Every structure is written in C-alpha cells, then in structure tokens.
Amino acid sequence: MWMGVDDLRIEWNGGVRIEYKDAKVVLDSKRSSIEDSVFFVSHGHFDHSAAFRIKNAKKYSSKETLEIVSNFFSIKNSFSLSLKEKTTIGEVEVIPHNSGHVLGSFEYEVRAPEGIILYTGDFNTEKTKTMKPAEPVQCDVLIVEATFGSPSFVFPKVDEIGEDMAEWAGRVLKRGRIPLFRADPLGNAQEIICIFNECDIPVIAHPRVALMNMVYERHGFRLRYIDEQSSEAEEIKRHGGFIYVAPKNIKISDAGFEDALVSGWALWSRRRGFPLSDHADFHRIIRFVEECDPKIVLTCHGGRFNETLARYIEQKMHIKAYPIDLIPTKFRKEKP
Numbered sequence: 001m002w003m004g005v006d007d008l009r010i011e012w013n014g015g016v017r018i019e020y021k022d023a024k025v026v027l028d029s030k031r032s033s034i035e036d037s038v039f040f041v042s043h044g045h046f047d048h049s050a051a052f053r054i055k056n057a058k059k060y061s062s063k064e065t066l067e068i069v070s071n072f073f074s075i076k077n078s079f080s081l082s083l084k085e086k087t088t089i090g091e092v093e094v095i096p097h098n099s100g101h102v103l104g105s106f107e108y109e110v111r112a113p114e115g116i117i118l119y120t121g122d123f124n125t126e127k128t129k130t131m132k133p134a135e136p137v138q139c140d141v142l143i144v145e146a147t148f149g150s151p152s153f154v155f156p157k158v159d160e161i162g163e164d165m166a167e168w169a170g171r172v173l174k175r176g177r178i179p180l181f182r183a184d185p186l187g188n189a190q191e192i193i194c195i196f197n198e199c200d201i202p203v204i205a206h207p208r209v210a211l212m213n214m215v216y217e218r219h220g221f222r223l224r225y226i227d228e229q230s231s232e233a234e235e236i237k238r239h240g241g242f243i244y245v246a247p248k249n250i251k252i253s254d255a256g257f258e259d260a261l262v263s264g265w266a267l268w269s270r271r272r273g274f275p276l277s278d279h280a281d282f283h284r285i286i287r288f289v290e291e292c293d294p295k296i297v298l299t300c301h302g303g304r305f306n307e308t309l310a311r312y313i314e315q316k317m318h319i320k321a322y323p324i325d326l327i328p329t330k331f332r333k334e335k336p
C-alpha cells in the first residue's frame with residue numbers, strides 16, 4: 001500500500017502489480033496465472049517477458065519486443081505501443097519511455113489520480129553503440145531495478161571496455177586462436193558486433209545471436225556478421241581471423257577458442273571477462289533516482305541488492321525506500 005490512499009496499491013506479486021480501483025496493471029509478470037489484469041512487458045529478456053505465456057490476457061510492449069518474443073511465444077492478444085503512446089485502463093494511464101537497455105526496451109510511467117509511478121524495467125543511462133540513454137521521469141514513486149545496486153559495481157566507460165575487448169581479441173588472433181565472446185544474445189551480442197565492425201574484424205554469430213540480429217536489422221541497425229549456419233561461415237572458419245559471438249551457457253569443445261564473458265557480472269567473475277553492461281551501475285542508478293526526484297523508491301529485480309540499494313537511498317539521499325517485496329504494512333500510518 002502506498003501513501004495513505006486506499007484506492008492505490010502497489011505490491012510485488014510475481015511482478016510489479018499496481019491497482020487503482022478496478023484498474024489492475026502488472027508490469028513484467030513472472031507468473032502465468034493472474035488473468036484479471038492487463039500486462040505490460042518492459043523488454044524481451046526471458047525474466048521479464050513471461051506474461052506472453054498467458055494466452056488470454058491482454059499484453060502490451062513495444063513493437064520490437066513483440067518481434068523478439070514472437071520467436072519464442074505466441075503473441076495472441078498482444079498489442080504494440082510506441083514511445084509516449086498512452087494506454088488508458090480505468091482511471092489509470094500507462095505511458096512508455098525509453099529505458100536504454102536493449103532493442104525496444106521500455107520504462108513505464110503509470111499515472112493514477114493520486115500520483116505518478118515510474119517502473120524502470122531494466123535500464124541503462126549510458127549511450128551505447130545501439131541504445132540511447134534511459135529517460136528520467138519526474139515521479140512520486142520510483143520502482144527501480146537493482147541488478148547492480150551495490151556500491152561495489154562501478155563500470156568503466158563503454159568506449160574503454162570496447163578498446164580492451166578489441167585489444168584482447170587482437171592478441172588472441174595473433175596467437176592463431178579464435179576469440180570467443182559469451183554474451184546475452186539480445187543486447188550485449190549486438191554491442192560486441194558493433195565494436196568489431198568498427199575495427200573491421202569479421203564476426204561469426206551463433207544462430208541464437210543471429211536470430212536477434214535480424215530483429216535489430218529490421219529496425220534499421222547495420223550489423224555486419226556471418227550467421228554460423230551459412231556456407232560463408234564454413235569458409236571463414238577454415239581460414240581463421242574472426243571473432244565468435246555466442247550465448248553465455250553454450251558448450252564449445254573446440255580447443256581453438258579462447259573464452260571471455262561479456263556482462264556486468266564480469267567484474268565479479270574469475271573467468272576472463274569484460275564488464276560491458278546493458279544495465280546502469282550503482283552510481284548511474286543513484287543519479288537516475290536524483291533526476292526522477294521521487295518521494296518513495298521501491299527496489300526490485302536485484303535479489304539481495306534490493307535491500308542494499310534501498311538502505312543507501314534512505315540513509316544517504318533521505319528518500320523513503322524499500323525492497324518492493326518488503327513494503328511494510330504499517331506504511332500507511334507513517335504518512336505525515
């Protein structure tokens with residue numbers, strides 16, 4: 001519950017659930033059973049797009065996200081939204097903004113008569129090779145993702161990471177081996193391809209990466225890569241001198257490869273890696289909170305960092321903050 005207003009409820013219920021009178025909106029549901037609500041999906045990563053499994057429910061996302069998930073789900077009863085396009089549900093309005101995370105990723109502004117709520121989904125405030133920065137929105141309640149919500153997460157500049165990757169790949173190629181970048185097929189994979197397109201090193205893309213590349217290309221991105229399943233790939237593989245981009249968990253037994261993880265988690269990994277991330281790091285999250293200037297912050301998607309981030313915001317920024325799944329029930333009485 002929030003702000004002593006009986007009609008407006010915000011809770012964590014397998015996703016972010018916002019209720020105002022008869023309007024029930026669920027953002028990034030992880031469940032597939034709540035059928036009395038309207039679902040909004042922030043982006044195509046699997047941990048955010050489970051609502052597409054609910055066949056009969058009404059679902060909204062960007063056009064790009066719909067195209068991405070149509071590779072995996074039926075998109076019956078799904079509707080696409082453009083940036084800033086308003087959807088009205090009862091007395092509530094939902095408005096998407098760019099979240100800067102991956103192709104088609106949205107934040108959602110939810111406007112109820114008692115105030116404005118902003119849900120970030122996954123977000124990134126840095127300009128990258130494929131994305132514009134997330135847009136801050138002035139709000140009363142900010143529901144912010146806390147994936148990297150601990151002060152120990154500080155990412156270097158995107159360009160510096162790109163230079164490091166290119167340098168490492170150059171050294172591996174000189175040794176006559178193949179640099180293998182393991183990354184999320186949606187988001188980081190396309191960033192890697194852009195980095196190596198700039199230094200003119202051929203890229204072979206795993207089929208799961210190529211599948212996502214095609215959606216980017218349909219939306220105007222120029223990516224130069226060779227689909228691993230093509231005959232051209234066979235030819236290039238015989239000669240070497242390329243990099244390979246593949247999903248993180250794929251098993252590769254070929255001894256000719258040298259592996260590197262591309263993810264914000266590379267900061268904490270003992271494996272070789274590069275902390276190129278499509279999420280905001282700690283300081284960028286804090287700056288975003290300042291820019292949105294909320295009265296209350298609710299943290300989500302961060303596991304134990306939900307608590308770390310909420311405590312920091314409360315102690316250092318003097319804004320009321322809670323992990324969204326731990327909103328206290330006596331919250332209403334605390335209102336001045």
Ligand SMILES: [Zn+2]
Pocket residue numbers: 043045048101122
């Ligand atoms: Zn994501």
Ligand SMILES: [Zn+2]
Pocket residue numbers: 045047048122301
């Ligand atoms: Zn996520």
